[in-house]
Amino acid sequence: MSFLAILAGIFEGFGVTATITFYGMLYAVPFALVFGILQHFTAGPARVVVTSIIEFWRSSPVIILLFVFYYSLPSFGITLSGITVGAMALGLNIGGYGSQSVRAALQALDPGQVEAGRALGLRRLQILALIELPQAFKAMTPTFINQFIQLIKGTALVSLITLTDMTFRAKEISQLQYNPVGTYTALLVAYFLVCYPATIFGRWVEKRVSIEGRGQRDL
Amino acid sequence: MDMTSPQAAGAAQTDIAVEITGLDKWYGSFHVLKDIGLSVRAGEQVVICGPSGSGKSTLIRCINQLEQHERGRIMVNSREVGPKVRDMHEIRRDVGMVFQHFNLFPHLTVLRNCTLALTRARGMARREAEAVARHYLERVRIPEKADKYPSQLSGGQQQRVAIARALCMNPKVMLFDEPTSALDPEMIKEVLEVMTRLAEDGMTMLCVTHEMGFARKVADRIVFMDGGCIVEEAPPATFFDAPKTDRARLFLSQIL
């Protein structure tokens, strides 16, 4: 089997990798936005609750989250498909990280912006939607792209709960014929082909954001 | 020196500390140094002055190759320097440099700032190096600060340490790149005093500075630069009292 044939075989699993990534984003983005904003707004016991939820998803190793939900939920009477468990565990883990960049971006804004909104007679949620979030999004974009890449790479884990993603396909191929060098090299290349464009795009965005950034550089 | 020996000609040549001929340098398309020729004898003190952007800092930074020239030749202590010279770090050990912003190493004590190059570049034992360093800290009148960190010193004190650090290497030439420009007025004097004594001891010095009082008192020669060219070169008395060019006259009228 030639290297290209192996690579093609591995890309048969791309559909699953992409699906998990897509559903993962459906968990990650809302979670990051909602919990990042909640953490920004809440205080006292409410904030402790919000922070605890974020920390649960963020501080648990993603591989353990995946195994806990995959192996343990059935014994509590909950059965979910592998795709759902994978997307949820990976997505909410990344969402936990994302919430921190949302909160950081909101906190980095000049408090004068909120005051100016208040002075214009806007309600708090209007200020958030019209003034704070649009400005925070810019600062968040590079981190979001990085976290997106982390999510794609994280999907390799679903091969451990028997979903036939790219990594799983590679393992199948290497069992069919003893060629670990070719197979695992091809697998590295496959992920590189998928993630590298995003890396480059992320770097480009980061450069633009930091150049436009309010007075971050003197030159 | 035995002038009748066959080496006489060679010995005369080593009397020249820095010899620059036909030097050109560009920043992109901007021609910063234009056909510079300058020769500095051992033991001579030369002050380079001129309006900002005239290329004077760039010129002395070419001498120890912190900047690289595109054309021409620079000889330092009879050795050519340039981008292709492999043992540049060895040549630099004989050329001391004092910067506008001191550039002391903030993570090292004053003493270690002075001994670092001695121990690492000259391979001197730590104890011996410390003796050398204390000697020069004494000379710049700051021996009591040896165990402090740079951030605990005033600007003037930091600059004197920087001078001591350069002197520790026992350089044959000292380059000063606007050594007092970043200092508060009350600290300029203490640094100039140290430099004056250094000149009196016969150190070969190339000094970019706006301190015209110092230049008049200490320099053997003033080199006036403008627009990347050496416009005028004269002893201080001539330069200050009877400048030949309009550009020098204009510069002096603005600065004095």
Add this chain to the structure above:
Amino acid sequence: MTFDFSFALSIVPTILAAMGMTIAVAIVSCFGAALLGFLLEILRRTGKPMGYLMRFVIDFIRSTPVLVQIYFLYFVLPFYGVTMPALVVGVLALSVYYSGYLAEVFKAGIDSIPSGQFEAAKALGLTRIDAIVFVVAPQMLRNVAAPMGNYFVSLLKATPYLAVIAVPEMLGAAMEVASDTFRYAEPMVIVGILFLILAVTIAQFVRLLEQRLLASAKR
């Protein structure tokens, strides 16, 4: 099969016993990653061909999943006659993966050192290596303390990946219990809880250490 709480409690000591291994793997890998990352970054700053090559190596490491890198080293190295215990392969893989990230951290750390420091080192006639060791590295370390701390926590959370090559860290120990007893739910929940406690504790500890370091750096 329902969740058996008394069984869950009974396996806590077994999994706790593997905590030492988890921490040791994280610490050793962190040193490995720092050394390798620093080397990558220093080489990236040398001449053109080498610089581009290292840039590519760093991007490649960052654009492929750590799980796949573990498989790669584990299955490919023996093929070339390099056989190492799984533990060594695991530490090596984590070191390589995080070296890509630490190289970027070091890049930022070096870029924030004033250029005058490099000039002073040159002007004094220090060799390149001496300038790196005595002038650049110590100042860089002060700049990178905070992000290094974050990556150490991140590395700690990546140690359970090594369970896939049977390194006996916490998840590995839990998997062993699971395959011995055919009960997966309890070991996974227990390892999840224990790891969460460990990760949050270490993160707090790292934050404390950072503050100490920053305070002492302000002399």
